[in-house]
Amino acid sequence: MKLFRPASKEPLWKDEFSINRADEQYVSRRQFTKFLVLTSLGMFAGNVWILARSWFGKTPVYSEKNICRTTDVPVGGVWLFRYPTEKDACILIRPDEETYVAYSQKCTHLSCAVFYAREKNRLECPCHEGYFSITDGRVLQGPPPRPLPRVLLEKRGDQIVAVGMSTLKDS
Amino acid sequence: MEPQNQSPRKTGLTAIDGALALITILLIVQMWLLTATLESYLAGHHEVALPAAIVSGILLIICAALYLFVRRVDARAREASRNETRHG
Numbered sequence: 001m002k003l004f005r006p007a008s009k010e011p012l013w014k015d016e017f018s019i020n021r022a023d024e025q026y027v028s029r030r031q032f033t034k035f036l037v038l039t040s041l042g043m044f045a046g047n048v049w050i051l052a053r054s055w056f057g058k059t060p061v062y063s064e065k066n067i068c069r070t071t072d073v074p075v076g077g078v079w080l081f082r083y084p085t086e087k088d089a090c091i092l093i094r095p096d097e098e099t100y101v102a103y104s105q106k107c108t109h110l111s112c113a114v115f116y117a118r119e120k121n122r123l124e125c126p127c128h129e130g131y132f133s134i135t136d137g138r139v140l141q142g143p144p145p146r147p148l149p150r151v152l153l154e155k156r157g158d159q160i161v162a163v164g165m166s167t168l169k170d171s
Numbered sequence: 172m173e174p175q176n177q178s179p180r181k182t183g184l185t186a187i188d189g190a191l192a193l194i195t196i197l198l199i200v201q202m203w204l205l206t207a208t209l210e211s212y213l214a215g216h217h218e219v220a221l222p223a224a225i226v227s228g229i230l231l232i233i234c235a236a237l238y239l240f241v242r243r244v245d246a247r248a249r250e251a252s253r254n255e256t257r258h259g
Contacts, residue, residue, distance in 0.1 A: 029184070036195065037237075040230065043201040043230075044201070044230075047208055050205075050208050050223070051224040054217035145210055167215045
């Protein structure tokens, strides 16, 4: 029986905790592959979630809300309000005597507040120069990917009332 | 040209690397698909959700098949390596 360990080139800790580097690398590649497949599963779950939302998502119900009087907004002027909730900033524009249009004030790019550029008759986002048409809210230029959601308005006497929201589906 | 006499382990590693590269490409496609679908959904185009989910499912199946392939190659290479060690 040997009482002493024979002299070795490797330090003692390497003898006692021997790790085969090639084996370790091999296992980690397999584990990484597993991780990638789980990520793929997550992507699929995301797509299924979107599908479920589009099939079973509830259509939002909007309440009516008095915005302002027709005399409150001069021709070429704007009126800021919140609709449908207190967190949703909107902008009402009166481009000519008889026309009133309103849109969400949140840019569809990165949610900066858009403003009405009277001289160019369009809504502009100052952050990344995204421009929207005031006719239907479509994107005229810039990075915004979607049109601005439109607030549906009704004129009741001299009162302007918000009755719902709609989004232009651009092709 | 010299005949290639690679060890089963090295061959296995090459196969795993290939599968890994393929899975990575499929994953990038799947990520793009998810972002494009979300963008369309937010724009009100709900009709794209079903085809996107189907394609994403197919990509997941391919990834899973590649993973099973990697596991099989790995097990085979380990077995061969073990036999080599046993028989000197």
